[in-house]
Amino acid sequence: RKEVEQDPGPFNVPEGATVAFNCTYSNSASQSFFWYRQDCRKEPKLLMSVYSSGNEDGRFTAQLNRASQYISLLIRDSKLSDSATYLCVVKGSGGYQKVTFGTGTKLQVIP
Amino acid sequence: NAGVTQTPKFQVLKTGQSMTLQCAQDMNHEYMSWYRQDPGMGLRLIHYSVGAGITDQGEVPNGYNVSRSTTEDFPLRLLSAAPSQTSVYFCASSSQGGGNTEAFFGQGTRLTVV
Numbered sequence: 001r002k003e004v005e006q007d008p009g010p011f012n013v014p015e016g017a018t019v020a021f022n023c024t025y026s027n028s029a030s031q032s033f034f035w036y037r038q039d040c041r042k043e044p045k046l047l048m049s050v051y052s053s054g055n056e057d058g059r060f061t062a063q064l065n066r067a068s069q070y071i072s073l074l075i076r077d078s079k080l081s082d083s084a085t086y087l088c089v090v091k092g093s094g095g096y097q098k099v100t101f102g103t104g105t106k107l108q109v110i111p
Numbered sequence: 112n113a114g115v116t117q118t119p120k121f122q123v124l125k126t127g128q129s130m131t132l133q134c135a136q137d138m139n140h141e142y143m144s145w146y147r148q149d150p151g152m153g154l155r156l157i158h159y160s161v162g163a164g165i166t167d168q169g170e171v172p173n174g175y176n177v178s179r180s181t182t183e184d185f186p187l188r189l190l191s192a193a194p195s196q197t198s199v200y201f202c203a204s205s206s207q208g209g210g211n212t213e214a215f216f217g218q219g220t221r222l223t224v225v
Contacts, residue, residue, distance in 0.1 A: 008151070032212070034213070034214075036214075042218075042219075043201055043216035043217060043218050043219050044154070044201070044214075044216050045216070046213045046214070049213075087153070087154070089214070091212075098156075098159065099142075099144065099156075099159075099203070099205065099214055100156070101146070101153055101154040102153060103151070103152065103153030103154075104153055
């Protein structure tokens with residue numbers, strides 16, 4: 001089983017739609033969680049951290065469910081500029097913080 | 112704000128050649144890592160380092176060497192390039208501090224081995 005799993009998509013949604021991505025992780029001791037965005041042929045960049053209580057940043061909402069070991073990202077009112085690949089990222093615990101990336105979910109917002 | 116600097120951005124190698132991908136960060140981050148990204152495979156960890164003088168293998172270390180003589184630099188060496196090493200390589204750094212610390216990436220190196 002992969003340490004971090006995501007549905008690769010692609011998710012093709014019309015402008016204005018709401019879309020949700022899920023990500024599951026296998027290590028119950030994982031401490032930190034993130035969503036990164038990667039545009040075509042570019043480096044990944046942090047979209048938002050994921051906090052236990054859930055957090056929101058504008059149109060983006062991230063949720064963490066430790067009991068079920070999954071993370072979600074909800075995008076409301078999708079824009080064309082949201083088209084990208086969204087990477088789920090999990091950081092370990094202990095003496096070092098190993099970072100594990102999911103394979104990414106591709107989102108295409110259609111006019 | 113330099114952040115993480117990777118060089119070169121593009122490289123073509125012949126099978127059997129060796130080369131070093133350079134990575135430098137100016138944020139005094141303890142943790143640095145190298146990933147390769149292939150279509151359908153996502154980012155896979157090659158090697159990582161939790162501080163100067165300390166390195167460890169990731170998921171796909173074969174054919175690559177690393178060293179961490181300073182906090183700032185983390186070069187990746189391809190010992191004898193193979194076509195299977197054609198990929199996009201990313202270097203990343205982050206603070207080893209606790210909490211939700213962000214990983215910063217270089218712009219990537221697109222490597223083709225022919």
